[in-house]
Amino acid sequence: MNLKDLSIREDRLAPGHRLCPGCAASIIARIVMLATDKPIVATCATGCLEVSTTIYPYTAWKVPWMHNAFENSAATLSGIETAYQVMKKKGKIQKDIKFVAFGGDGGTYDIGLQSLSGTLERGHDIVYICYDNEAYMNTGVQRSSSTPYGTDTKTTPTGKASFGKDQFKKDLTAVVAGHHIPYVAQASPHNYNDLLRKAEKAFATKGPAFINVISPCVPGWGYPSEKTLTMAKLAVETCFWPLYHIEDDVWILDYDPKDKKLPITEWLKTQARFRHLFKPENADVIKRIQEHVDKDWDKLKKQCGVK
Amino acid sequence: MNTQELKKAQALSGAEAVAHAMRQIDPDVVPAYPITPQTDIMHAFAKFVSDGKVTGELICVESEHSAMSACVGASGAGARVMTATSANGLALMWEIVYIAASLRLPIVMSVVNRALSGPINIHCDHSDSMGCRDSGWMQMYAENNQEAYEQTIFSMKFAERAKIPIMTCMDGFITSHAVEPVILFDDAKVKAFIGDYRGDWPLLDVDKPVTMGPLDLFDYYFEHKRKQSEGIYLAKNIFNEVAEEFDRTFGTKIDVVEKYFFDDADTVIVAMSSTCGTAKVTIDKMRKEGKKVGLLKIRLFRPFPSWELRQILKGKKIVAVLDRSESFGAFGGPLFTEIRSAMYEEKGPKIVNYIFGLGGREIDAGMIERVFTEIDAYKTNEIKEYVKYLGVRG
Ligand SMILES: Cc1ncc(C[n+]2csc(CCOP(=O)(O)OP(=O)(O)O)c2C)c(N)n1
Ligand code: SF4
Ligand SMILES: [Mg+2]
Numbered sequence: 167m168n169l170k171d172l173s174i175r176e177d178r179l180a181p182g183h184r185l186c187p188g189c190a191a192s193i194i195a196r197i198v199m200l201a202t203d204k205p206i207v208a209t210c211a212t213g214c215l216e217v218s219t220t221i222y223p224y225t226a227w228k229v230p231w232m233h234n235a236f237e238n239s240a241a242t243l244s245g246i247e248t249a250y251q252v253m254k255k256k257g258k259i260q261k262d263i264k265f266v267a268f269g270g271d272g273g274t275y276d277i278g279l280q281s282l283s284g285t286l287e288r289g290h291d292i293v294y295i296c297y298d299n300e301a302y303m304n305t306g307v308q309r310s311s312s313t314p315y316g317t318d319t320k321t322t323p324t325g326k327a328s329f330g331k332d333q334f335k336k337d338l339t340a341v342v343a344g345h346h347i348p349y350v351a352q353a354s355p356h357n358y359n360d361l362l363r364k365a366e367k368a369f370a371t372k373g374p375a376f377i378n379v380i381s382p383c384v385p386g387w388g389y390p391s392e393k394t395l396t397m398a399k400l401a402v403e404t405c406f407w408p409l410y411h412i413e414d415d416v417w418i419l420d421y422d423p424k425d426k427k428l429p430i431t432e433w434l435k436t437q438a439r440f441r442h443l444f445k446p447e448n449a450d451v452i453k454r455i456q457e458h459v460d461k462d463w464d465k466l467k468k469q470c471g472v473k
Numbered sequence: 474m475n476t477q478e479l480k481k482a483q484a485l486s487g488a489e490a491v492a493h494a495m496r497q498i499d500p501d502v503v504p505a506y507p508i509t510p511q512t513d514i515m516h517a518f519a520k521f522v523s524d525g526k527v528t529g530e531l532i533c534v535e536s537e538h539s540a541m542s543a544c545v546g547a548s549g550a551g552a553r554v555m556t557a558t559s560a561n562g563l564a565l566m567w568e569i570v571y572i573a574a575s576l577r578l579p580i581v582m583s584v585v586n587r588a589l590s591g592p593i594n595i596h597c598d599h600s601d602s603m604g605c606r607d608s609g610w611m612q613m614y615a616e617n618n619q620e621a622y623e624q625t626i627f628s629m630k631f632a633e634r635a636k637i638p639i640m641t642c643m644d645g646f647i648t649s650h651a652v653e654p655v656i657l658f659d660d661a662k663v664k665a666f667i668g669d670y671r672g673d674w675p676l677l678d679v680d681k682p683v684t685m686g687p688l689d690l691f692d693y694y695f696e697h698k699r700k701q702s703e704g705i706y707l708a709k710n711i712f713n714e715v716a717e718e719f720d721r722t723f724g725t726k727i728d729v730v731e732k733y734f735f736d737d738a739d740t741v742i743v744a745m746s747s748t749c750g751t752a753k754v755t756i757d758k759m760r761k762e763g764k765k766v767g768l769l770k771i772r773l774f775r776p777f778p779s780w781e782l783r784q785i786l787k788g789k790k791i792v793a794v795l796d797r798s799e800s801f802g803a804f805g806g807p808l809f810t811e812i813r814s815a816m817y818e819e820k821g822p823k824i825v826n827y828i829f830g831l832g833g834r835e836i837d838a839g840m841i842e843r844v845f846t847e848i849d850a851y852k853t854n855e856i857k858e859y860v861k862y863l864g865v866r867g
Contacts (some may be wrong), residue, residue, distance in 0.1 A: 183580040196764065205679035209546065219688035232549050233686035235568055238542035241534065245504060245546025245554075248530050250677055252501045252552065256528060259677060303539030 175200050176228070177352040183226040185218040187389030190381040190398065191221075191297045193355045195268060195369050198295050198377075199229065202363035204264045207250075209243040211273030214304045214383075215297060216386035224436020237277035238353060240285035241268040247290045264369050271312035271383075272302045275338045286345040286374045289416040293368040294336065297381035307386045312403070314406075315458065316451045324442045329451050334458055342376045343412050348423055349375035351411035356398040360409055367411075380407045400433040405463040410470060419470035427463075430456045474654060474832045482654035487618040487643050491583050491585045492517030493558070494625035494813055497663035498529055500581075501552035502509040504532040504543035508562040509595045511585040511644040513559045515557065529553075537562040540586035541569035548578035549685050551675025553629075556580065559645060560601045567605070574609025575701060576685060578672075579639075582610075583625060586746070586797075587645040588832040592847070596833020597645040599745070600651050609701055610803035611639040611708060612775040614745040616731075618653040624772075627727050629667055631715045635708040636673070643748040646833065647769045658723050668723045708734050709786070712773060729773040729781060732759055738767025740849050741786075743812060744795040748829075748836055752795075755841040766845045768813075771808065778814035788821040795863075805860045823851055837864035 178199035185192050191214055199206055206229045216233045219226040234242040243265055251258045269278055269283075274296040282294060299307035300339040301319050302308040315334045318324045322331040343350050349371040353361040361379065368375035381443040382389070382397035389397055405427055409420040431452060433439040443452050461467070474482060487494065492514050505515050522531045534540045540556055548554040563584060566628060573580055589600040602612060613628060615621040621643040632639040643649055674683045682718070689697060709729075716727045733749075733754050735741060742752055749770040759766045759767065769785065771778075786792060794813075798808025809826035816824060827844055830836045840863055 200577075207550075207676050207679065217688045220684055222687045222689040222693050224683035225687060227596055228682055230679060230682045231684050232546065232676060234542055234545050234572055238539060238569065241539035241542035244532065244534075244539075244547035245502060245543030245548075246550040246676055248532055248543070248555075248571065249552035252528070252530050255548075256501075262680060263677065263679060278537060279537050287535070288532065325627040330633050338624075426706050439697035 172200055175203065178206065179219065180226045181230060183219040184221065185214060186384050188306040188377050188394045189214070190355050190383070190386045190394050191215045191299070194295065194297050194361070194379045194381055197355065197358055197361050198266065198365040199386070200426050201362050202264050204262055204369070205229070206266055207231070209246065209248055209267045210233065210238045211239035211278055212270035213270035213273055214299070215268055215270065217304055235275055239267040239269040239273060239278060241281040242291050244285045244288065247292050247358045251409050252315060259346045267292060267294045270303070271293070271296060271298040272299060272310045275312045275336050278312050281387075283345065286342065286347050286376065287371050291372060292374055293365070294374070294376045296376070296378045298378055299381040299383040299386055300335070301383070301386050303383050303386045312338065314357045315455055316443050316448070318442055319439070330442065337462075339378045342378070344436065346415055347374040347376065348372070349411070349413055351377045352407065352409055353377055353379045354398045354402050354407060355379065355381070355411060356395040356402070357409065357421070364411060381438055386439070388441075389436055391435070397436065400428065400436065404428045404430050404433045404459065404460055405435055406430060408463065408466055410466065418472045419467065419472050422467075474656070479654055482545065482656045484652050485618060485655040486513060486652050487621045487648035488513030488585065488650065489517050490618045490627050491643070492521065493657055494622050496521045497658070497660050498553070498555065498626065498629050498667055499529055500555040501529045502532065502554050503529060503544070503556060504534050504540045504546035504547065505556050506534050506537045506558070506562060507539045508537070508559045508791045510587060510649045511557045511559040511562065511583070511718060513649060514583055514585065520524045520758045537565040538569065539642060541566035541573060545569060545576065545578060546575050546837070548573070548580050548672065549576065549675070550677045551672035552578045553670040554578070554630075555582070557583035557585065559585045560589050563601045564589060570605055572686070573638050575697070576665065577636040577701075577704070579636055580636065581625065581628045581632055582640050584640045584642045585645045585649045586642050593681045594832040595645070597647050597797070598833065599642070600829045600831075602642050603798040603800075604638050605640065606775060606807060609637070609705060610775065611635070611637050611705065611773070613772055614774060615641070615648065616747060616749045616770060618651070618655045618694050621648055621726055622655055623673065626666065627719050630651045630718070631712060633670055634715060635704070635711045637705055637708055641692055642746065647747045652756060662676045666718070669703035692768055706821050709776050709778065712758050715815060727772070729778040730771065730785065731770040733768040733770065735767040735769055738765050739764065739790040740845055740852070741767045741789055742771055742793050742795060742841065742844060743769045743771060743806065743808065745774065746797070748795060749795065751836060751838055752841050755838040755845070758838065758846060759842060763843070765822060777811050779811070779827065782812060783819060786816060786822060787819045791848045791851050792824045794824060794826050796828050799828060806859065809860070823856060825851065825856060826860045827863045828860065834864050836864060
């Protein structure tokens with residue numbers, strides 16, 4: 167599918183919702199749902215994407231959609247998908263329907279991890295999309311297990327005794343890979359083609375598929391709203407957020423900047439949440455972040471068989 | 474049961490009887506997670522699935538939270554959905570229990586009553602389902618295995634017609650594990666009684682997309698809650714409708730309450746579940762001794778039949794309400810406070826409360842007889858203590 171094909175498909179998330187201007191979550195949701203021409207049923211965890219798109223009596227969703235609670239987007243969808251399989255078997259439904267669950271990093275890395283894990287392990291024929299904006303944004307920017315090391319959030323504020331979050335980001339994509347489901351990927355909205363292809367693949371996969379998508383957040387990260395895709399691109403160019411996929415347990419790297427790999431400071435310096443790291447006393451924090459990125463990047467390349 | 478009925482009966486535990494009801498209903502989706510004493514329902518139902526006796530799917534989820542979440546998803550999709558749990562399992566579901574009711578999803582959940590932690594205990598009391606009494610679910614309580622079986626079938630139709638989920642409760646171990654003669658209805662009759670189900674706005678109707686569970690703020694939330702309240706209140710009429718159809722189909726009466734030697738009794742006990750069986754044995758003995766004692770068994774706890782109870786209990790001299798759960802910091806147990814509130818406008822009867830049987834503590838005929846004797850004295854004596862404890866040391 168190319169851009170021309172895409173342009174004639176109808177958007178499944180209508181404009182007029184109340185996500186911030188420049189919010190990546192809606193870009194991700196739209197691209198993902200454009201990736202199949204089959205009917206879709208979607209679920210969404212509590213969080214920015216959910217609250218901003220469905221303030222009663224309005225809705226931006228043009229597909230059947232359910233929000234249940236914060237931590238159960240996956241389990242809820244597993245119930246819907248099972249209902250579908252049974253009704254199809256009984257001849258009550260003929261259509262070929264696709265199922266997608268959305269969740270933020272809080273709803274996926276943290277409170278919803280068990281629900282996701284159970285759903286993946288049971289092998290439901292669903293796609294799970296995590297839009298990872300690296301904090302609990304809807305409730306006012308608190309840290310999650312996805313928040314990067316050194317980030318200033320409302321629950322890891324910087325101060326005399328703190329440089330921000332004192333733990334590194336959880337590698338959720340690897341955790342999901344440990345479930346040995348047929349398809350796992352990491353993607354970014356700045357490379358819409360890559361995201362689109364991955365979503366297409368995920369929908370076409372029989373069984374569970376998972377895509378973790380970096381989702382820059384204007385107020386939470388602290389950058390001008392027109393820079394959202396630049397933020398996403400820099401996360402990838404610094405190898406903080408590598409693009410790769412895992413198909414039937416084979417790891418494949420999708421993008422390698424090679425000697426154009428940017429230092430992590432190129433990404434950090436663009437965002438208010440990292441501003442304090444550039445004070446002289448935090449030089450070692452930046453050093454640790456760079457070391458961590460480099461170590462993870464080398465490990466990933468090895469895993470993908472890239473020199 | 475008379476001898477002829479006994480011939481048709483099978484020896485089944487309460488849990489097995491409920492599993493048979495589930496087999497006959499053959500729901501589309503059953504998401505469930507094991508917890509004692511609910512497990513025997515799951516085991517029996519899983520075997521029916523493995524033996525190809527049902528056409529639906531059992532989802533062995535990784536927690537009760539996910540069990541209720543998947544119930545909500547499947548029911549929202551338009552499927553017929555059942556599950557079962559006890560105590561901590563129900564407590565873990567709690568958040569989603571409310572959501573299921575507010576989405577008006579007619580899920581039938583068998584609650585095998587067990588004491589809530591802590592301390593952890595596996596035996597019967599009603600603290601688990603009573604903790605959900607404000608959740609918007611309907612609740613029925615069964616005295617014995619036969620009732621647990623019938624109530625499950627009844628509840629499916631009742632819930633779907635009322636568009637409200639229902640907990641169908643039976644006493645853990647006492648009912649779930651005790652084996653009694655149970656008469657199962659004919660499979661085809663159950664099927665015909667239950668009929669086909671399709672939700673009103675199923676998610677799987679992709680041509681008519683709906684948004685379920687939106688953000689609902691101060692400008693609409695209150696109206697929605699008001700409608701929900703009206704819905705469960707009006708469900709009483711639906712109860713009677715379905716009870717009539719049930720009687721016509723199976724020749725079995727199901728009422729919101731059951732009276733036992735009640736009309737001419739001036740000293741009565743109000744109770745729920747298996748304790749009613751013990752009370753009946755006690756009453757049989759005391760009646761032989763010429764004592765005018767009786768029982769009122771409550772089967773439908775939500776929606777609470779306040780008006781009916783007011784008519785039924787007025788004119789009685791003294792009533793003891795037996796509660797198998799605590800309501801910490803309140804004036805008596807949950808059944809007691811409901812009944813006293815229902816009777817407030819009436820001059821009589823005097824109403825006292827006994828909290829008993831927590832964590833599976835035995836209640837026997839001797840104890841019930843003592844209650845009758847004690848409250849009989851209140852006809853003339855002043856009541857010093859309205860809320861008492863039965864069968865507890867200290
Ligand atoms: C059980 C529960 N705990 C806490 C909350 C409060 N809450 C709602 S959304 C949210 C954070 C969402 O974060 P994330 O999943 O990252 O999505 P985002 O808002 O960042 O898009 C929290 C903590 C809740 N709704 N439910
Ligand atoms: S706070 Fe961030 S994630 Fe939430 S709507 Fe705004 S940009 Fe999007
Ligand atoms: Mg987030």
